[in-house]
Amino acid sequence: MEQLRTTSVELARAARASYRAGTVGPTSGVAPGLTQANLIVLPRDWAFDFLLYAQRNPKPCPVLDVSDPGSPTTVLAPDADLRTDLPLYRIWRDGRLVAEVPDATAAWTEHHDLVAFLIGCSFTFEAALVEAGIEVRHMADGRNVPMYLIDRPCRPAGRLHGNMVVSMRPIPAGRVADAATISGRFPAVHGAPVHIGDPELIGIRDLSRPDFGDPVRIEPGEIPVFWACGVTPQAAVMASGVPFAITHAPGHMFITDVPDSAYHA
Amino acid sequence: MEQLRTTSVELARAARASYRAGTVGPTSGVAPGLTQANLIVLPRDWAFDFLLYAQRNPKPCPVLDVSDPGSPTTVLAPDADLRTDLPLYRIWRDGRLVAEVPDATAAWTEHHDLVAFLIGCSFTFEAALVEAGIEVRHMADGRNVPMYLIDRPCRPAGRLHGNMVVSMRPIPAGRVADAATISGRFPAVHGAPVHIGDPELIGIRDLSRPDFGDPVRIEPGEIPVFWACGVTPQAAVMASGVPFAITHAPGHMFITDVPDSAYHA
Incomplete structure (x- = not known):
């Protein structure tokens, strides 16, 4: 060891x-x-x-x-x-x-x-997802994870404000609960998803056009799962x-x- | 509810x-x-x-x-x-x-x-201890929890430095593991104990003379269990x-x- x-x-x-x-x-x-x-x-x-x-x-x-x-x-x-x-x-x-x-x-x-x-x-919990038999699409396809600036504001602090950035991984519907549970065991590195399913509800119009990173394939039967993302500070710098x-x-x-x-x- | x-x-x-x-x-x-x-x-x-x-x-x-x-x-x-x-x-x-x-x-x-x-x-997890049948001595006796300045330095930051303050609860030896597990489920409020047993190992000479709060009874078969304490900032203010x-x-x-x-x- x-x-x-x-x-x-x-x-x-x-x-x-x-x-x-x-x-x-x-x-x-x-x-x-x-x-x-x-x-x-x-x-x-x-x-x-x-x-x-x-x-x-x-x-x-x-x-x-x-x-x-x-x-x-x-x-x-x-x-x-x-x-x-x-x-x-x-x-x-x-x-x-x-x-x-x-x-x-x-x-x-x-x-x-x-x-x-x-x-x-969130890379920290990806290994745990893979170990549980959940494919992490951007890793499997050799791409950067897709990230989106959503319409949810962060709580401001002093001169800083801005919206949240999320990363997205498509997960087979039957494994979404597992992905939530497994990532939830890593609260210090974003933890459980902040949103599961319909991207429009968080202001994402087109999954194929991420604000950062690369788009990834979404196969039939897969649900887009969104995790809070550490690019959020860059959104605050901009805003x-x-x-x-x-x-x-x-x-x-x-x-x-x-x-x-x-x-x- | x-x-x-x-x-x-x-x-x-x-x-x-x-x-x-x-x-x-x-x-x-x-x-x-x-x-x-x-x-x-x-x-x-x-x-x-x-x-x-x-x-x-x-x-x-x-x-x-x-x-x-x-x-x-x-x-x-x-x-x-x-x-x-x-x-x-x-x-x-x-x-x-x-x-x-x-x-x-x-x-x-x-x-x-x-x-x-x-x-x-740490009061936050005391209710969970009591619910599990673990007596919280200072509550049972209507006293303030005993707190001790120990010899373990905190990691300094800028102009601030100081040692850790811990709170102590005597727990029957057979329930110490339970107390550690239960409090560990509350990581945002000090979490699991920082020390279990021999007080001298963390620089406490006399349990009957706490630096803050009141001394409490320790019955035969009970082990002193120490949790990190939110009075630690006051120790940093002093130091x-x-x-x-x-x-x-x-x-x-x-x-x-x-x-x-x-x-x-």
């Missing part, structure tokens, strides 16, 4: 080293068994508003760790550098996406007091006109040294 | 009204079935450090709600006034306890931007020399309108 654990941490380290060296690509399926995290980095002046936004909206924004101001490190992977070890970053100014870059070192120098927030990711932020690019997550099982309730 | 629920919320309202009118006394057993919360109020300048301290130490500091700066209200009991509706408050200056008062209105006027944090309380804070007095909690069952995982 200890051997297994050591080996998978080495996979996480190798993946981060590869991203640091310039590799770009979605992280779904990379370093299986290790928790992946969403990233949002804000100046210290915005850090309380954001941490409060996360506290008030724990399903889309479950906080796994917060760096000290100015530090690009995290207890979730002590040897990692958050400026370089994700495959792809987004730079935001005044709520607008201005660049996607494979290295955030230059952007990180613009403020001396940046605070990095690592937010849970609130945050002056400066660095985030991961959707689907291009931070790979930690923490096993998925650590977030099993 | 709806009738029952309405009635118990009325008990919570009546208790708050009584404290507002000047009644002073511990809240254990008051408005049964309604969640009680620890209170810590800090100037906005300290709010990020504290919210981060809570995020990094979720067992002793599970955040149930945070007020907007300057607002003495909470979603946990929309008609309550946090300045008056607790039975007893403590006022802290430069890390020292300077007063205990039944009304915090005057202290609250000293800063325009106070932020109130409501932290989960860190926080310039100004208002807290509840230990055992004199804020009674919310939220049923205990809401925090059952």
Whole structure:
């Protein structure tokens, strides 16, 4: 067991080293068994508003760790550098996406007091779904998970407001309850679905046109199941006109040294 | 069921009204079935450090709600006034306890931007213990729960540091596993014990001299069981020399309108 654990941490380290060296690509399926995290980095002046936004909206924004101001490190992977070890970053100014870059070192120098927030990711429970015999379509098809900005507002905090972003997985009708139960055992990484079935009820007009990520096949007999998504902070950055932020690019997550099982309730 | 629920919320309202009118006394057993919360109020300048301290130490500091700066209200009991509706408050200056008062209105006027944090309380799972036939000694004996400052440091955050405070309940050896399992189902209100058995291992020399609250009887065959306690923020206020804070007095909690069952995982 200890051997297994050591080996998978080495996979996480190798993946981060590869991203640091310039590799770009979605992280779904990379370093299986290790928790992946969403990233949002804000100046210290915005850090309380954001941490409060996360506290008030724990399903889309479950906080796994917060760096000290100015530090690009995290207890979730002590040897990692958050400026370089994700495959792809987004730079935001005044709520607008201005660049996607494979290295955030230059952007990180613009403020001396940046605070990095690592937010849970639904990839953590996908392995448990697969283990239960539930196909995760975007993994099976080698695509990025489809994500949608829905019409449900998050509870605002200070200067931050915005709607929720959800990820969608099509699940055979007979396994939807299982998928809800299994994901519900991981409350620290979005937990149970926020919506099951009719997309229009949450303001999604066309499943084939996600706001982030790739569309996926929906087979006859499958129901679209929606989970709160860690891209929600990016929607808040946009809606609130945050002056400066660095985030991961959707689907291009931070790979930690923490096993998925650590977030099993 | 709806009738029952309405009635118990009325008990919570009546208790708050009584404290507002000047009644002073511990809240254990008051408005049964309604969640009680620890209170810590800090100037906005300290709010990020504290919210981060809570995020990094979720067992002793599970955040149930945070007020907007300057607002003495909470979603946990929309008609309550946090300045008056607790039975007893403590006022802290430069890390020292300077007063205990039944009304915090005057202290609250000293800063325009106070932020109130409501932290989960182990009283929430006590009803579940009693329901399972496990006597909760301090309730049975009509005393305040005994609390101890232990030698285990919390993870620091910004300017805040300090050791953990634990509450203790003596449990018959044959029911300790049950007590751990039952409380573990309430992760948002301290969850499972942090220590079971030998008090010296966590730096407690004399169980009969708690740092907060009252000592309780320990009968032959009973094991002391220790849970993380929401008085931990007061220990951080002391250890860190926080310039100004208002807290509840230990055992004199804020009674919310939220049923205990809401925090059952």
